[in-house]
Amino acid sequence: MLFGKWNWILLLFNLAIAAVLFFLSDQQNLLSLINSIFYVSFFYFIVAMLLFVIKGRVLDGITRSFRKFGKVMSKGMLDFEENGAPSEWVNRSFLSYMQFQAAVLIGLMLILLALFYLI
Template sequence: MFGKGHFILLMINLVITLVLFLASDEQSLLTLINSFFYVAFFYFVAALLLFVIKGRVLDGITRSFRRFGKMMSKGLLDFEENGDPSQWVNRSFLRYLQFQAAVLIGLMLILLAIFYLI
């Protein structure tokens, strides 16, 4: 289901999290949880933004802005050449980001459970 690239990027993300953890002033479980949050938040927001774009929410708005721009330029410029924003998003890249976000958030939640149980 998920290829070797997913796990290589996951290991890179874990190294980035470890670097953030070790670069902090205080090394504690809470700092590790915060480091996971910083990395996971980036993936979550990026995946959420691409999910909204892929869901064709912005296609109508983009189409109307292009029509308005074409009308204002009196047909001199062609704004239709780029396609709809939903066509720009690659579905496999979106799944890639969702996988990274889900794993990092899952690890963060496990660490939060350990933090509150101790």
Template structure:
């Protein structure tokens, strides 16, 4: 239950960061520019979530394995399979609760942005 409270508090903190970006910019303070500044925070989360999604999908595991294999062949070391099995894969290093936390923040910020856009265009 503590984890749920933390993600809601962090969501409010992200909205506050968007408001601080609005205050620090030279644009006038209104709803449109608040939506713009909150989008800057949201786009960072979108990029991070997509990067974690690609890594968790094991896209880079084969690439890293082939680079290790190539490096071991070039250094005349033929036991690249034992070295590759001994180290954890990149996709296994991504923590699932951290990924879910980032995904929650991303989708919650997107919902807030959509609601603010609906309010703005009404």
């Protein structure tokens, strides 16, 4: 459920973090608020993109190669296949939480940035 209760609670928590960063800054103006929201949204954007790449099975082949190499180097004494592929580690609901937070925070930041340049 993309628009669940936990998404909105986490969004309010993120906005509270951005507000704390805003009030801790030297100046309290619109640009400082935009920067504060950027700091929080950048974290979510990077984590969401990293999880998206992992979930897209990009790293599975590389991981499989390193595991085969490790098995050859240890002469079959260690079994590296027990952890599964990295794409199986990523939970879809956690990825959707991260994507939702990043999208809403970046959207809010862009709206405020448009207001900043229009004023």
